[in-house]
Amino acid sequence: MNPALGPGQLAALRQAAEWLCQLNSGDARQSDHHAWQQWHDASPDNAWAWQQAERLQGRMTGQALPVARRVLDVSAEHRRASRRRVIKAGMVLLGGTALSLGGYQQRTTLPWLADYRSGVGEQLKLNLGNGTTVRLNTDTALDVSDTPTGTRLKLRQGEIMVQVPLGQQCQAQTTHGRVDTQACRFSLRVLETSTRLNVHQQQARVTLPSGQSLVASQQQRCEFDRERFSPLLALPAGSDAWDQGLIIANGLRLDQLLAELSRYRPGWLHCGPDVAGLRVSGTFRLDDTEQALRAITSALPVRVQARTRYWVTVVRA
The missing domain is CATH 2.60.120.1440 (Jelly Rolls)
Incomplete structure (x- = not known):
C-alpha cells in the first residue's frame, strides 16, 4: 500500500485541478498559459501533480499527448461547454489520481465523497x-x-x-x-x-x-x-465573524488578511514581501473580495496587480 499523500502534494493536486478547469474554460488567454507555466515550474510538487494528471489522462484515453496540449485542443473545440462540466471533469481526473496514489487513509478523507x-x-x-x-x-x-x-x-x-x-x-x-x-x-x-x-x-x-x-x-x-x-x-476578537459573512481585522498583517480573503475566491491572492507586514484594520465582506481589495488599496500605499483574474498580487504603489 502506498503512503498517504503529503499536504504539499494534496495542495498541488487541488491547484492542478483549478488550472485544468481554468485552461478549459473557453476564455483562457496566452497570459493564463504563461501563468500556468510559472506555477508548474515553481515547485517539484506542482510538476508532480501535473505529471500525474498527464499519466492518468493517458491511461483513460490511450493517448500520449501531454495534458497541456490537449487542454488547448479542448478549449478550441468546446468553447461553449459549461464551466461546471469542466470543473467536474478536472476534479474527477485528479480525484482518480489521489485515489490511486493515496492509500486507504487518503480515500476516506477525499472531499468530493462527502455528504x-x-x-x-x-x-x-x-x-x-x-x-x-x-x-x-x-x-x-x-x-x-x-x-x-x-x-x-x-x-x-x-x-x-x-x-x-x-x-x-x-x-x-x-x-x-x-x-x-x-x-x-x-x-x-x-x-x-x-x-x-x-x-x-x-x-x-x-x-x-x-x-x-x-x-x-x-x-x-x-x-x-x-x-x-x-x-x-x-480567542481573538472577531474569530467567529465569518459566521456572519465578515472578516474583522484589528491591526492584522496584510499577508495574513490576504491569506484569509484568498480562501473565498478562486485562484491565488498574495502580496509582495515588502508590503506583507503592513497593518490593516477594518471590516470586510466575504462575498465581495474585490471590494475588500479596493478598501485595502485606499487605506494603504499599495495597488492590485492582476496578471489574470485568478492570479492577483498586492504590491507597493
Whole structure:
C-alpha cells in the first residue's frame, strides 16, 4: 500500500485541478498559459501533480499527448461547454489520481465523497433533526450521521461552526482527533497539518488517536495534530465573524488578511514581501473580495496587480 499523500502534494493536486478547469474554460488567454507555466515550474510538487494528471489522462484515453496540449485542443473545440462540466471533469481526473496514489487513509478523507460540500466563496447552513445547526464555511466537505447519543460529524476539509442545543451531544472528527461536546457553540477548521478548535460557548473535549485528551473552555482556542496539543489561547476578537459573512481585522498583517480573503475566491491572492507586514484594520465582506481589495488599496500605499483574474498580487504603489 502506498503512503498517504503529503499536504504539499494534496495542495498541488487541488491547484492542478483549478488550472485544468481554468485552461478549459473557453476564455483562457496566452497570459493564463504563461501563468500556468510559472506555477508548474515553481515547485517539484506542482510538476508532480501535473505529471500525474498527464499519466492518468493517458491511461483513460490511450493517448500520449501531454495534458497541456490537449487542454488547448479542448478549449478550441468546446468553447461553449459549461464551466461546471469542466470543473467536474478536472476534479474527477485528479480525484482518480489521489485515489490511486493515496492509500486507504487518503480515500476516506477525499472531499468530493462527502455528504455536504460548499464551493470556494460559498457558505452552507444545515439544520439537523435534533436542533443542531452547522454552517459550512468556504471550500468545506462534511459528513453527517445520527447516533443514539447525538450527532456525529466528520470534517474532511475546510471549516464548520456548530451550535449544539441544550440536552444534545455532538461528536466532530477530523483526521487529527475527535471533539466531544454538549450544548456548545464551537468551530473547527482543518489546517494543512493540524486542526484548530475555537470554543465560543460552554466547553469541548479533544481526544487524540493516542487517547490523550484536553478540555477547552468558553472563549479558548487550541490546535492539535495526531500526536500533541498546542497551548490553550484566548480567542481573538472577531474569530467567529465569518459566521456572519465578515472578516474583522484589528491591526492584522496584510499577508495574513490576504491569506484569509484568498480562501473565498478562486485562484491565488498574495502580496509582495515588502508590503506583507503592513497593518490593516477594518471590516470586510466575504462575498465581495474585490471590494475588500479596493478598501485595502485606499487605506494603504499599495495597488492590485492582476496578471489574470485568478492570479492577483498586492504590491507597493
